[in-house]
Amino acid sequence: MVTLVIIIILALIFDFINGFHDTANAIATAVSTRALSLRNAIIMAAFMNFFGAVLFTGVAVTIAKDVVDVNLLRNGTLVLITALISSIIWNLVTWYFGIPSSSSHALIGSLAGAALADAGANAIKTSGLIKIIGGLVLSPVVAIVAGYLVFSLITVIFKNANSFKANHGFRKVQIFTAALQAFSHGSNDAQKSMGIITMALVSHGFLKTMAIPLWVQIACALSMCIGTSVGGWRIIKTVGTQIMKLKPVNGVAADLASSLVIQIATHLDLPVSTTHVISSSIMGVGAAHRLKSVKWITAKKMVCAWVITLPITVLMSAGIFVVLHIFFV
Numbered sequence: 011m012v013t014l015v016i017i018i019i020l021a022l023i024f025d026f027i028n029g030f031h032d033t034a035n036a037i038a039t040a041v042s043t044r045a046l047s048l049r050n051a052i053i054m055a056a057f058m059n060f061f062g063a064v065l066f067t068g069v070a071v072t073i074a075k076d077v078v079d080v081n082l083l084r085n086g087t088l089v090l091i092t093a094l095i096s097s098i099i100w101n102l103v104t105w106y107f108g109i110p111s112s113s114s115h116a117l118i119g120s121l122a123g124a125a126l127a128d129a130g131a132n133a134i135k136t137s138g139l140i141k142i143i144g145g146l147v148l149s150p151v152v153a154i155v156a157g158y159l160v161f162s163l164i165t166v167i168f169k170n171a172n173s174f175k176a177n178h179g180f181r182k183v184q185i186f187t188a189a190l191q192a193f194s195h196g197s198n199d200a201q202k203s204m205g206i207i208t209m210a211l212v213s214h215g216f217l218k219t220m221a222i223p224l225w226v227q228i229a230c231a232l233s234m235c236i237g238t239s240v241g242g243w244r245i246i247k248t249v250g251t252q253i254m255k256l257k258p259v260n261g262v263a264a265d266l267a268s269s270l271v272i273q274i275a276t277h278l279d280l281p282v283s284t285t286h287v288i289s290s291s292i293m294g295v296g297a298a299h300r301l302k303s304v305k306w307i308t309a310k311k312m313v314c315a316w317v318i319t320l321p322i323t324v325l326m327s328a329g330i331f332v333v334l335h336i337f338f339v
Contacts, residue, residue: 097117113285122134122324153291191265268287
C-alpha cells in the first residue's frame with residue numbers, strides 16, 4: 011500500500027512538472043507575439059489543460075497496456091517508481107537549461123529502461139512500443155508539413171489584406187488558437203501519468219482491467235493545472251523567440267497546425283510530444299515564410315535534444331533501477 015501511494019505521488023509530481031515544462035510550449039507563441047500577457051496566458055492554459063485532461067483516456071490506456079507487460083515484471087512496483095524518478099529528473103534538467111525536450115519520450119524511455127533492467131527484453135511489448143515510437147517520430151514531421159501548409163493557405167487567403175489590420179486581427183484570433191493549443195496539450199500529455207497510476211492499481215490488485223478511474227483523471231488534470239499555473243519562462247523564451255521571430259499570423263498558423271496534429275494523435279490513442287509538435291509547426295511556418303527566417307542553429311539543438319532523450323532515459327532509468335534494487339529489494 012505504501013509503494014502504491016509513492017507511485018501515485020510521483021506520478022502527480024511528474025504531471026505537475028509536465029504542466030510548467032510542456033505547457034510553456036502551448037502558450038509560447040501567444041506570449042511572444044503579445045497576444046496575451048504571460049499571466050493571462052498561464053491562467054488560460056491552466057483551465058484549458060484541465061478540461062482537455064478530463065475528457066480523454068485513450069492515450070492513458072495505450073501507456074498502461076502497450077509499453078511493458080506488467081505480468082512479466084519481477085518487481086513491477088520498483089519499475090514504475092524508477093520510471094517516474096528518471097523522467098522527473100530529465101524534465102527538471104531540460105527545464106533548467108531551457109531545452110524544450112519531450113516529457114513523453116522521457117517517460118516512455120524510462121519505463122522501457124526500468125523494465126529491461128528488471129525482466130529483460132521479454133517484458134517489453136515490442137509491437138506496442140514500435141507503434142508509440144512511430145507516432146513520436148512521425149508527428150514532428152507531420153507538424154512541419156502542417157505548419158507549412160496552414161501558413162501558406164493563410165498567406166493566399168489574406169494576400170491583399172492591410173498588414174497592420176491583419177496583424178491586429180490575428181493577435182485577437184491567437185487568444186483562441188492558444189486556448190485550443192493548451193486544450194490539446196492537456197488532452198494528450200496528462201494521460202501519460204494516468205496510465206502509470208492505472209498500471210500500479212492493477213499490479214496492486216485494486217483494478218482488474220486497465221480502465222482509467224475518474225478520480226485518477228481528475229487528480230492528474232488538477233496536478234497538471236497547478237503545474238501550468240507556475241509557468242515555464244525559460245522554455246517559453248526558447249520556443250517563442252529563438253526558433254524564428256513570430257508575428258501574430260505566424261502564431262495562429264503554428265497553433266492551428268500543432269493543435270490539429272495533437273488532436274488527431276489523441277483520437278488515435280497515440281501519445282505524442284506536444285513539445286516536438288509545437289516546435290516543429292513553428293519551423294514549418296518559418297520555412298513557408300522564408301527559409302532564412304528560421305534560426306536553424308536553435309532548431310538543430312532542439313532536434314539533438316529530441317533524439318537523445320529516449321536513449322538517455324533508457325540508460326538512466328536502468329541505472330537507477332539497479333541502484334534501487336540493491337538497496338530496497
